[in-house]
Amino acid sequence: GFKPFTYAAAIEYFGKDYKIVTPDISHAKNIHQAAEIIYQAASQEKSGVFIGWSLGWLAILEMLRKFNIKPAGLVSVCSTAKFLDDGYLGMGPTKTHLAKMRRDLARQPQAVLEDFYTLCGLRQEKIDIKALLAGLDMLKTCDYRDFIATIDIPTLLIAAKKDTICPLQASVYMHKLIKNSQLKNFDCGHAPFLSCAKDFNETLDNFIKGL
Numbered sequence: 428g429f430k431p432f433t434y435a436a437a438i439e440y441f442g443k444d445y446k447i448v449t450p451d452i453s454h455a456k457n458i459h460q461a462a463e464i465i466y467q468a469a470s471q472e473k474s475g476v477f478i479g480w481s482l483g484w485l486a487i488l489e490m491l492r493k494f495n496i497k498p499a500g501l502v503s504v505c506s507t508a509k510f511l512d513d514g515y516l517g518m519g520p521t522k523t524h525l526a527k528m529r530r531d532l533a534r535q536p537q538a539v540l541e542d543f544y545t546l547c548g549l550r551q552e553k554i555d556i557k558a559l560l561a562g563l564d565m566l567k568t569c570d571y572r573d574f575i576a577t578i579d580i581p582t583l584l585i586a587a588k589k590d591t592i593c594p595l596q597a598s599v600y601m602h603k604l605i606k607n608s609q610l611k612n613f614d615c616g617h618a619p620f621l622s623c624a625k626d627f628n629e630t631l632d633n634f635i636k637g638l
Contacts, residue, residue: 434480437620440628445635448472452486453558458565459493461486466494476635478502481593481617482562485510488571491578500638501582502631505590505617507597508575508604510566519594525567532556532563575604582608583634585627590617609634 438447450468455461465486469475477498479487484506490496512519531539536556582605586598595612602610611630615622 434620436624437628437631440624441632444632446472446475448475452483453562455486455565456561458486458489458569461565462490462493466490466496474499476500476502476638478504478631479506480504480620481506482565485565485569485571488574489569492571492574498580500635501578501580502585502634503582503598503601504585505587505593505598505619507593508572508601509570510593515572516594516596516600518596520566520592522567525563529560529563532560572604575601578605579607581634581638583631584608584610585619585630586610586612587615587617587619587622588612589615592617 434449438449441447448469450465452461452464455464461482465477465483469477475498477487477490477500479485479502481504484503487501488508491501507519509515510520511525512521528539540559584598584602584605586593586595588595598610598612602608613619613623613626619627
């Protein structure tokens with residue numbers, strides 16, 4: 428849901444050898460709209476590699492479930508099959524955490540956003556609070572635990588040891604269920620394409636070239 432300049436360094440690195448499409452799902456009202464946006468943006472590149480960070484990965488899973496499409500590869504970056512933990516991981520955000528974040532956003536949005544940007548090491552962006560709340564609502568309801576077991580596409584799962592938003596264990600869980608998957612983890616937080624850019628780029632590039 429973030430603007431392309433969030434990924435500017437990665438786009439510059441990969442843009443030399445690959446065609447890159449960066450759909451903007453920041454104004455999607457629900458996960459179905461987010462999936463539709465991605466599908467339409469990549470309408471000419473359906474055999475490419477689909478890469479999703481955090482909520483973006485969940486939108487990709489919804490797209491795969493909704494449309495008859497089989498990309499050459501999939502990449503999850505610091506994401507999960509179900510964002511809210513109901514005991515299946517024993518860690519990570521819960522309904523209580525999400526409800527608190529919604530309340531805090533309503534009361535002091537700037538402080539909440541600054542904390543998030545600091546946690547991720549992101550450059551601050553001007554974000555529509557309504558759009559952000561819609562994103563939180565998507566995270567509240569998304570559950571692809573059953574669906575990921577049906578995926579038969581080469582998949583790279585990138586996780587981060589210090590990620591407190593989508594913990595490493597969420598990627599380990601997906602790795603066990605997605606048949607043709609590999610798991611790589613980095614010693615950083617929720618945005619490894621920034622914090623561990625060199626290793627992230629090399630890992631992703633090797634995966635793509637190996638398809």
